[in-house]
Amino acid sequence: MCLEFGGVKACQDVTLKLEPGILYGLIGPNGAGKSTIFNVLTGIYAPTHGTVKLAGESLVGKKPFEIAQKGIGRTFQNIRLFKDLTVLENVMTAFYSSTHTSLYDQVFQTKAFYREEEEIRVKAMELLKVMGIEDLADVPAGGLPYGKQRKLEIARALGLEPKLLLLDEPAAGLNPAETRELTNLIRDIQRARNITVLLIEHDMGLVMKICEKIYVLVQGQLVCEGVAEVVQNDKRVIEAYLGVD
Amino acid sequence: MGKMNKTLLLFLGFLLGAVILNFIMGGFTFSAALLFWEKPGRFTGLISPYYYSVLILLGINIILSVSLMLLNGLTGLFTMGHAGFMAIGAYTSASVVSFLLPDAPFIVQLIAGSVSAGLAAGLIGFLIGTSCLRLAGDYLGMVTLGFGEIIRIILLNVDAVGGARGMTDIPVYMNLGSVFFLTIVIIIVIKRISFGRLGRAMLAIKENEMAANMMGINPLNIKVQAFVISSFMAGIAGSFFAHSEGYISTQTFTFSKSFEIIAMNVVGGLGSLSGAIMGAGILTVLPEALRKVQDVTGLDIRMVIYALTMVLIMILRPQGLMGNKEWKWLSSK
Amino acid sequence: MNEFIQHTINGLALGSIYALIALGYTMVFGVLQLINFAHGDIFMVGSFIGLYFIRYVIPNAEPSIFTAIMVIVAAMVGSAVLGVVIEKFAYRPLRKAPRINILITAIGVSLLLEYGGQLVFGASPQFFPDILPRKNIDIGADIILDSNQLTIFIMSFVLMQILSFLVYKTQFGRSMRAISHSLETANLIGINVNKVILITFIIGSALAGAAGVLYGVAYPKIDPLLGLLPGLKAFIAAVLGGIGNITGAVIGAIILGLSETYVAGYLSSTYRDALAFVILIVVLLVRPGGLLGSKKIEKV
Numbered sequence: 001m002c003l004e005f006g007g008v009k010a011c012q013d014v015t016l017k018l019e020p021g022i023l024y025g026l027i028g029p030n031g032a033g034k035s036t037i038f039n040v041l042t043g044i045y046a047p048t049h050g051t052v053k054l055a056g057e058s059l060v061g062k063k064p065f066e067i068a069q070k071g072i073g074r075t076f077q078n079i080r081l082f083k084d085l086t087v088l089e090n091v092m093t094a095f096y097s098s099t100h101t102s103l104y105d106q107v108f109q110t111k112a113f114y115r116e117e118e119e120i121r122v123k124a125m126e127l128l129k130v131m132g133i134e135d136l137a138d139v140p141a142g143g144l145p146y147g148k149q150r151k152l153e154i155a156r157a158l159g160l161e162p163k164l165l166l167l168d169e170p171a172a173g174l175n176p177a178e179t180r181e182l183t184n185l186i187r188d189i190q191r192a193r194n195i196t197v198l199l200i201e202h203d204m205g206l207v208m209k210i211c212e213k214i215y216v217l218v219q220g221q222l223v224c225e226g227v228a229e230v231v232q233n234d235k236r237v238i239e240a241y242l243g244v245d
Numbered sequence: 246m247g248k249m250n251k252t253l254l255l256f257l258g259f260l261l262g263a264v265i266l267n268f269i270m271g272g273f274t275f276s277a278a279l280l281f282w283e284k285p286g287r288f289t290g291l292i293s294p295y296y297y298s299v300l301i302l303l304g305i306n307i308i309l310s311v312s313l314m315l316l317n318g319l320t321g322l323f324t325m326g327h328a329g330f331m332a333i334g335a336y337t338s339a340s341v342v343s344f345l346l347p348d349a350p351f352i353v354q355l356i357a358g359s360v361s362a363g364l365a366a367g368l369i370g371f372l373i374g375t376s377c378l379r380l381a382g383d384y385l386g387m388v389t390l391g392f393g394e395i396i397r398i399i400l401l402n403v404d405a406v407g408g409a410r411g412m413t414d415i416p417v418y419m420n421l422g423s424v425f426f427l428t429i430v431i432i433i434v435i436k437r438i439s440f441g442r443l444g445r446a447m448l449a450i451k452e453n454e455m456a457a458n459m460m461g462i463n464p465l466n467i468k469v470q471a472f473v474i475s476s477f478m479a480g481i482a483g484s485f486f487a488h489s490e491g492y493i494s495t496q497t498f499t500f501s502k503s504f505e506i507i508a509m510n511v512v513g514g515l516g517s518l519s520g521a522i523m524g525a526g527i528l529t530v531l532p533e534a535l536r537k538v539q540d541v542t543g544l545d546i547r548m549v550i551y552a553l554t555m556v557l558i559m560i561l562r563p564q565g566l567m568g569n570k571e572w573k574w575l576s577s578k
Numbered sequence: 579m580n581e582f583i584q585h586t587i588n589g590l591a592l593g594s595i596y597a598l599i600a601l602g603y604t605m606v607f608g609v610l611q612l613i614n615f616a617h618g619d620i621f622m623v624g625s626f627i628g629l630y631f632i633r634y635v636i637p638n639a640e641p642s643i644f645t646a647i648m649v650i651v652a653a654m655v656g657s658a659v660l661g662v663v664i665e666k667f668a669y670r671p672l673r674k675a676p677r678i679n680i681l682i683t684a685i686g687v688s689l690l691l692e693y694g695g696q697l698v699f700g701a702s703p704q705f706f707p708d709i710l711p712r713k714n715i716d717i718g719a720d721i722i723l724d725s726n727q728l729t730i731f732i733m734s735f736v737l738m739q740i741l742s743f744l745v746y747k748t749q750f751g752r753s754m755r756a757i758s759h760s761l762e763t764a765n766l767i768g769i770n771v772n773k774v775i776l777i778t779f780i781i782g783s784a785l786a787g788a789a790g791v792l793y794g795v796a797y798p799k800i801d802p803l804l805g806l807l808p809g810l811k812a813f814i815a816a817v818l819g820g821i822g823n824i825t826g827a828v829i830g831a832i833i834l835g836l837s838e839t840y841v842a843g844y845l846s847s848t849y850r851d852a853l854a855f856v857i858l859i860v861v862l863l864v865r866p867g868g869l870l871g872s873k874k875i876e877k878v
Contacts, residue, residue: 042459068461080456082449084516084569093449096442097461103470106441107434108252113441120442160461323678380862382677383613387817388862391855394810398852504685511682548693555686560671563679 014222016198016215018164023190023197025211027204027231029240033220034200035077038166042074043067054164069097073162075153077169077200083142087133087152090141091124094159127155130189147178151185158189165190167199171206183209208232216240252433259429267422270297297421301489303529304424305482310509310525311435311518312478317507318516319439320471321451325386326373326393327506330476332498333369333396334362334483336406339415339493351418358484359427366480367473369396374472378465381454390500401495411494412487419489427485431478436518438474447471508555514565519572524565528554583721585843586836591727591796593835594734597828598789599812600819601741602782604827607816608758609778611677615684616664617786618809619691620657624787625706625800626699627656632707646709646729650791657787661779670772688805695802703801706794726795737788738828741781745824754778758822807851811838814858820871829869 014037018024026034039045041052043064052059059067068074073094082090099120105113128134131151136144141152150170157165170186171179187210190197201207207214208228216224216231218240224231231237270292292300309331316322338358346354377388406412438444446467449457454464487493505528513524531554532547558565599621606614631652632639639645668687672680713725745751753774757764765771793808794800815834819826834854842850861868 044455063463064455064458065461065463068459074459076456076459080453080459082452082456084452085445085448089445089448092442093445093457093462094460096446096449097463099442101442103438103443106443107437108250109437110250117441156460323681376863380866383611383681384862384866386681387613387813388859390810391814391858391862394855395852395859398849398855402848501689504689507682507685515678546693546697549690549697552686552689552693556668556683556690559675559679559683559686560668563672563675 014217014220016222018196018198020163020196021194022212023187023210024199025207025214026198026200026217027202027207027214028217031219034217035168037217038074038168038200041067041164041166042072065097068160071160071163072166073157073160073164074166075150075157075168075170077172079149079153081141081149081152081156083140085141086138087128087141087144088121088124088137090152091127091156091159092120094156095120095123098161124155124159127158130158131155131185147174150174150182154186154189158193162195164196164198167197167201169200169202171201171203179203179206182206186210255433256430259426263422263426266425267420270300270421298489299529299533300421301419301424301485303526304421304428305485305489306506306509306525306529307428307522308431308478308482308485309506310513310521311432312475312482313506314510314515314518314521315435315438315447315478316471316475317510318518318521319444319451320447320468322468322471323382323386324389325500325503325507326389326391326396327475327479328498328500328502329389329393329396330366330370330479331483331486331502332393332400332495334366334480335487335493335498336400336412336483337365337480338362338484339412339487340406342416342488343412343414347416354416354418354488355423358488359481362480362484363477364480366483367477370472370476370479371469373476374469375465378468390503393498393500393503397495397498400498407494409495411492411496413492415487415491415493417488417491419485424485424489427481431481432518432522439518443467443470505551508551510565512554512558512565514567514569516569517565517567517571519570520565520567523567527566580721581843585839587721587723587727589836589839590832591730591835592839593815593832594730595789595793595796596808596812596815596835597831598734598737598785598792599809600816600827600831601738601824602786603813604816604819604821604824605754605778605782608822608824609754609761609775610669610680612669612680612684613813614782615681615809616687616691617782618805618812619688619695620660620664620783620805621786621790621793621809621812622695622800622802622805623660623691624653624657624783624790625794625804626695626790626802627787628653628709628791628794629704629706629800632709641708641711643710646795649709650733650788653787653791654784655787657790658780658784661783661786662776665776665779692803692805699802701802703799706798706800709791709795729795730792733788733792737785741785741824744781750774750777811854814854814861818857818861818868820868823868823870826868826870 014033016037026037028034036045040047041059043059043062043066047060054070054072057070059070062070082093085093099116101110101113101116104110105116125134125137128137131154133144133148133151133155136148141149144152150173154167154170157167167186171182174182183206186197186199189195199207199211211228213227214225214231215222216234216237218236223236223240224234226234309327313324313327316324316327338361341361342349342354342358346357349357373389373392377385380388400406401409439447446457446462449460449462450464450467457464486497509524509528510521511524512527513520513522528551531550535547535550599618602617602620603614606612606617628649631649635652636645636648639648664687668683669680672683710725710729715723715725715728745754753764753769754777756767756769757771757774761771764774793804811834812831815831816827817830818834819828819830834857837857838850838853841853865871
């Protein structure tokens, strides 16, 4: 898998090449343009020049939902759950595009309908179990405590069975214990499913612990890329973070 | 497969119930005439013709209310032109039946009228839906209001259907049984939709369109479906209206009518199917109950009550009477 | 050519009335992001206040400029009071509620005014008496400017100048524009938001009231459902110019008034009402920000 693009408002000349099955980190001071990169990858913004390719196929110009269907899943920095749906239903929405029962089946509640609903339900439940929130399955998502909402976001994104998972500050607002748990969880999920993960985070502990390779973005420019030790000792990176984290 | 579809059985059961209802409420002569393919005969039912017509009106309003709920409460599309779809349904059905099948048996008229009404309204719903997909919130409301008015003005100027004087001599075949049956069917259809994957997708879009996009849901596709289904049903309600009154004019289908339907949703609770039904019930029965007062005082306070109810509910209980909840029999699959 | 000029004069008169109403819509939308559906009905009430003022307070007054001004002021005051009542009791409690709630309340208030008006004023149309001496000024070549139209032009112009002064040269105006940009920020810098919004309603309603009297002067038959169509059209004018933009409201109103008159004069009067809705749809589909408005982007 390989992605590269350049020239979108906040970013300039960024080139990311993501190999399949690796856990990447994307760090940088606030306003560097990290979320913008996610928005370009998911089709919300179009790059002014450059390309975005997934397994050799160009994604530029495709609508966000098409890109999601191709296998890019994403969580949001400011949580975007479907508040009035239950926890389970939130995850079930991810299966919409991979299911096929027609309106007729839904209205007449045919065998096909029941079968498919059961399938989705089981798969969604499994994802909830993986994230450890299966006991909250029938609770409206809006009523969840913050930490569990973040987990639900991830479970939902996993429902897409994505090839690439984009996590936008998954640990923001979590206490150290929750962060530790989440860190291990992310790593386990990534290994078990062998998906590519690109993770934006400010919590350096998390990033350094699990990211196999890290990109550093400062004011729209990639100033460094490499494994944890390299990045930690890079002069430009230290400069950029002086007094921040 | 030897086992017949449960839903089909359910529908047949209701059909039987509808026929029985007709006999009880309309009297033997009336219903027998309908059944044996003749025009409705003399009315000798259990209830007076006045209450009979109020019940039919109730059914029509319920259909209008729940169809709007699909669009507004389920998919989050705030529209103010629902009366326009009703108008198209009414005029289409009236035209088809009056001009093409004036002497056909009632069942044929009923089916032809309703289907043509639904298709016509659904088609317009499709066109309007696809043209305003990018709009949201207030803007969508305004555009749909505009479309509703344009539909009305166009109909107003078509002399073939009566123009400003309205269309008269429309065959009247509407009976409580048909209304009952179709109202129940539509309620069940909407309930089933809301519990299936389409309903989940609609709610997702209403809650957070951006996130729905991220889940691989095509918002435009879902919104258009919502428009088409909703307008189709409103069209059917319109045809029922035409064939129970015998006379229609564009005066009935102004944006005030659209507001009345919105009021039904609001009073009952915007996101709730039961609420939509309840709201329709209250806002149909209340004005009729107040007719007594009107007869005595000579003042038409029905609409004032309507409006006051809307305002008070918004201020005192904005989530409506049912809030987000549903009645028992509507809340599970 | 003469016909064209006559139509233009008529169109400008109509547009001026629309403008006075449209300003109220646009100002309230600017500060509250609310389409005040009841605004058109405040216009109607202003008209009736004028009528009842003439009938019961000064029944023996001779038509004159002085009379006219008295009537207009009375209507403006009455409408302003109504606007305050509505804002305070129907809209303010919903300041923090979801948008759709307050929108529906606005619809409810509108219906309340219309049907309440039918109860109080009677549903049948009433005749608006002359408040100015009727004089037709012949500008030559068969073009007639009647004194009523002249009144409309002058009054509208005066009122709009006053408004312009208020909006651009006073503290209030600055506060109002600040709130239009961001309610929260305005709160944070110490602007008394409630007071400013209240004054916005007062001004908008007063203008609508004045428009009501001017309408009665131009089209002497008034009834409680008067506010429906002109109100809607004035709203469309505001959208055309760019909802929230004061200059836009005036421009949109003039354009609408003119085009409506031309369509009725040259094409057919049955479709004149349709024109406004066609304009609405075209604007919203092609350029929702209107002629002078801007586009907004959603932040992710």
